[in-house]
Amino acid sequence: MTARNAFDAELDALNLELVKMGGMIEEAIENSVAAFKNQDNALAQLVADGDAKVDDMEKRIETRCLSLIIRQQPVAKDLRLISAALKVITDMERIGDNAEDIARLSMAITGEHIFDVVKHIPQMSECALKMVHDAVTAFVNHDLTLAKTIIDTDDVVDNLFCDVKAEISEVLKRGMDIHNNTVDFLMIAKYLERIADHAVNICEWAEFSQTGKHKDKQIL
Amino acid sequence: MTKIVTENLHLHYGENHALRGINLNILTNKITALIGPSGCGKSTYLKTLNRMNDNVPNVKISGQVLLDSEDIYGGTVDVTKLRKKVGMVFQSPNPFPMSIYDNAAYGLRIHGVKKRLLIDEIVERSLRGAAIWDEVKDRLKTPALALSGGQQQRLCIARTLAVSPEVILMDEPTSALDPISTMKIEELMSELTKQYTVVIVTHNMQQAARISDYTAFFLLGEMIEYDETNRIFAAPKNPRTENYITGRFG
Ligand SMILES: Nc1ncnc2c1ncn2[C@@H]1O[C@H](COP(=O)(O)OP(=O)(O)OP(=O)(O)O)[C@@H](O)[C@H]1O
Ligand SMILES: [Mg+2]
Numbered sequence: 001m002t003a004r005n006a007f008d009a010e011l012d013a014l015n016l017e018l019v020k021m022g023g024m025i026e027e028a029i030e031n032s033v034a035a036f037k038n039q040d041n042a043l044a045q046l047v048a049d050g051d052a053k054v055d056d057m058e059k060r061i062e063t064r065c066l067s068l069i070i071r072q073q074p075v076a077k078d079l080r081l082i083s084a085a086l087k088v089i090t091d092m093e094r095i096g097d098n099a100e101d102i103a104r105l106s107m108a109i110t111g112e113h114i115f116d117v118v119k120h121i122p123q124m125s126e127c128a129l130k131m132v133h134d135a136v137t138a139f140v141n142h143d144l145t146l147a148k149t150i151i152d153t154d155d156v157v158d159n160l161f162c163d164v165k166a167e168i169s170e171v172l173k174r175g176m177d178i179h180n181n182t183v184d185f186l187m188i189a190k191y192l193e194r195i196a197d198h199a200v201n202i203c204e205w206a207e208f209s210q211t212g213k214h215k216d217k218q219i220l
Numbered sequence: 221m222t223k224i225v226t227e228n229l230h231l232h233y234g235e236n237h238a239l240r241g242i243n244l245n246i247l248t249n250k251i252t253a254l255i256g257p258s259g260c261g262k263s264t265y266l267k268t269l270n271r272m273n274d275n276v277p278n279v280k281i282s283g284q285v286l287l288d289s290e291d292i293y294g295g296t297v298d299v300t301k302l303r304k305k306v307g308m309v310f311q312s313p314n315p316f317p318m319s320i321y322d323n324a325a326y327g328l329r330i331h332g333v334k335k336r337l338l339i340d341e342i343v344e345r346s347l348r349g350a351a352i353w354d355e356v357k358d359r360l361k362t363p364a365l366a367l368s369g370g371q372q373q374r375l376c377i378a379r380t381l382a383v384s385p386e387v388i389l390m391d392e393p394t395s396a397l398d399p400i401s402t403m404k405i406e407e408l409m410s411e412l413t414k415q416y417t418v419v420i421v422t423h424n425m426q427q428a429a430r431i432s433d434y435t436a437f438f439l440l441g442e443m444i445e446y447d448e449t450n451r452i453f454a455a456p457k458n459p460r461t462e463n464y465i466t467g468r469f470g
Contacts, residue, residue, distance in 0.1 A: 004467045073426060075453040076462050212455030220454035 007072050014064055014085060015140045021057045021092050022136030026129060028054065028099035029195060033125040036106035036188060037115075047103035054096035058089045077209075080220060084209035088139055091198040091205075095132060098191040098198075105188055111179035118167045118185050121192070124160040127153065128192045131199035139206040147203035157196040164189040221248040223387060223417040224269060229283035231264055233276060238264045240441040241283070246387075251409060251418040253428035253449065256438030257469065262421040265438065266389050269419065270306035271299050287387070304331060307385035311392040313372035315364035315379075320347075320356050323364045323375055327383035342382050350378035351408045370401020377408065388412065390420040394427065406431050425465055429453045437461045 028047050035044035065082050068074065074082055131150050138147040164186070171182050204215055212220040224246035231239035238261050246252050246269075254262045267273045268285060271292060285292050292302055304327070315323050324343040333339060343360075347353040352374040356367070364375055373393060380388055390409075394402040409431050412418055422428050428435055428449065435452040437445045437460075445452065445461045456462045463469045 007467075075425065075429065075465050076456055078466050079454065218455070220450070 007068075007078070010064075010068060010072075011078070011081065014061070014068070014082070017057070017061050017064065018085060018088065018092075018136060018140055021054065021061065021089065022133070022140075024050070024054050024057060025092055025095045025099065026133055028096055029102075029125065029129050029132065032099040032102040032106065033122070033129075033192075035103055036109070037122065039106070039109070039112065041107050044103040044107045048100050051096050051100040054093060058093040061089045062086060080209045080212060084139075084205040087205045088136075088202050091201045092136075095195050095198045098195050102188050102191050105184045105191075109179075109181050109184055111177070111181050114171050114176055114182060114185065117171050117174075117176065118164060118182075120160050120163040120167060121185065121189055124157060124164065124189060124192045127157050127160065128196045128199070131157070131196050132202075135199040135202035135206070139202055139209070142206070142210055144207055144210055147206040150203045151200050154196055154200050157193055161189055161193045222246070223248040223288065224419075225284070225286040225289075226265075226268075227284040227286070229265075229268060229285060230281070231261075231268060231273065232278075232280040233264075234278040238441050239268070242443045244436055244443050244446060246417060246419055247434065248417050249413050249415075250433040251413055251420060251431055253432035253435045254419065254421045254438060255423070255425065255428050255435060255465070256444075257464065258423075260438040261441045262438050263391050265443075266308075266391055266419060266421055269387070269389055270303050270308060272303075272308065274299065304383045305385055306387040306389060307380035307383065309373070309376055309380055309388065309390040309393050312396050313369055313376050315367070315372050315375050317363070317365055319361045320364045320367070320375060321360040324378050324382055326379055331383060343378075346378040346382040347375075349381045349408075349412075350374045351404055351411075352378060368401070370397045370404065373397060373401065373405060374408070377405070381412075385416065387417045387419065390418065392421055392423060395423065402427075425453075437464060439464070 028050060031043050032047045034040065035047060065086050068082055072078070131153055134146055134150050137143065138150060168182055168186050171177055176182075208214040208219070212218055222245045226242050226244045226246075229239055229242040230237070242265060254265065256262055264273065268281065273279050273281065281293065287302070287306065290297070316326060321343055324346055325339050328339055328342055333342075344353065347356060352371055355371060356375075364372065367375060373396075377393075394405050397405070406427065409418060409420070420432065432449045434446065435449045436443055437452065437456075437458075439460060445456055445458045447456070452461065453465060456465065
């Protein structure tokens with residue numbers, strides 16, 4: 001092997017930034033769900049304020065990728081990796097937005113008593129959080145087995161979402177929605193479900209970066 | 221459609237086994253790029269396509285090269301006619317020490333064309349085809365060697381076009397040229413495929429990616445991988461191709 005040590009070092013640095021951005025959005029999800037569970041508005045505000053940092057990180061990685069394309073004119077696996085990274089950061093940024101959405105909603109919620117009935121949100125959030133963590137790991141480690149496992153886990157989150165929906169119907173049926181924010185619970189569950197979908201997208205880009213195939217279709 | 225079929229082609233220069241069982245099809249009206257490290261046999265392969273290796277001492281060739289299904293190493297083949305059909309453009313521009321006009325007309329005269337008007341017409345058409353007409357039309361009688369390198373190379377392409385070849389072989393045709401001349405020749409090449417089949421050797425990966433439809437990767441006398449150019453530069457199948465084109469070859 002020769003000659004492209006500098007380029008390889010830049011690709012390593014890119015990976016490191018992706019891991020960092022992954023850490024930022026994991027923290028945002030964790031905090032937004034904790035803020036929601038504990039009705040902690042200060043924590044929710046922290047998540048909402050932190051989203052700008054995630055956006056900055058996205059832009060920074062984007063610039064890094066574009067400059068690698070200009071200067072290194074990557075082809076084959078290098079090109080796939082860098083172009084996949086450009087897609088992955090969009091999904092990560094969206095995950096950050098969803099965490100912010102959860103945080104903002106949680107600030108408005110006052111109906112503590114329905115936590116007893118709408119029980120599956122914490123489990124859903126744990127599952128989505130793990131998916132995000134593993135998806136970023138699969139991407140940076142080129143681990144397609146892990147990626148596949150995460151794609152399959154998506155059904156678990158979808159099923160949990162159905163459970164939450166059923167629980168919310170129950171609240172509405174029983175006339176327990178005295179604070180008028182049951183629908184916010186549903187939205188939060190929906191955001192968690194979206195987060196899991198973005199994690200799946202990241203895994204699909206992990207596959208693309210290694211094979212040129214995206215969702216079983218050869219796109220390069 | 222396939223213009224040239226190469227089957228199990230071996231070539232020895234004395235003890236040096238320079239081509240080791242090449243199987244490769246060259247498609248009609250397409251640009252095929254040959255890439256690979258120095259000494260891997262690209263030029264040697266290119267030269268077997270119009271028998272330019274024939275006169276190398278101690279050369280031994282086996283296998284088949286079929287041009288329009290006809291074996292070009294078959295006993296009855298007229299090599300001069302073959303080279304009219306399969307023209308060659310070299311790395312460094314090699315105009316003859318004569319006028320621009322005479323350079324362009326050279327092949328025609330060799331092939332016995334005598335009518336002045338016809339030669340005039342073909343010279344103009346070829347110079348236009350090689351995208352150099354506007355630059356030389358007012359000085360056709362001046363020496364070709366006074367042209368710039370990029371102009372000389374386009375003149376050499378015109379000289380090749382003048383005899384109406386079917387296949388044009390180009391061995392690193394732009395490696396000695398500046399970016400503007402290179403761009404002119406690259407633009408010209410995509411024009412050429414409307415009528416001709418082009419095989420080009422290049423060390424410039426970006427050039428191969430820009431201009432060719434198909435790419436073949438050679439290594440140590442073997443053809444390692446052949447595919448659509450997009451495919452080779454996006455997701456090559458062979459790790460040796462991947463290492464070479466991503467510059468991690470050693
Ligand atoms: N006329 C010749 N006589 C003897 N050996 C030759 C001759 N031409 C080429 N060779 C040998 O054949 C092998 C292939 O050479 P060739 O010129 O085809 O390589 P190439 O891929 O075109 O390299 P480059 O990119 O440097 O032009 C080399 O080992 C070279 O030394
Ligand atoms: Mg050569």
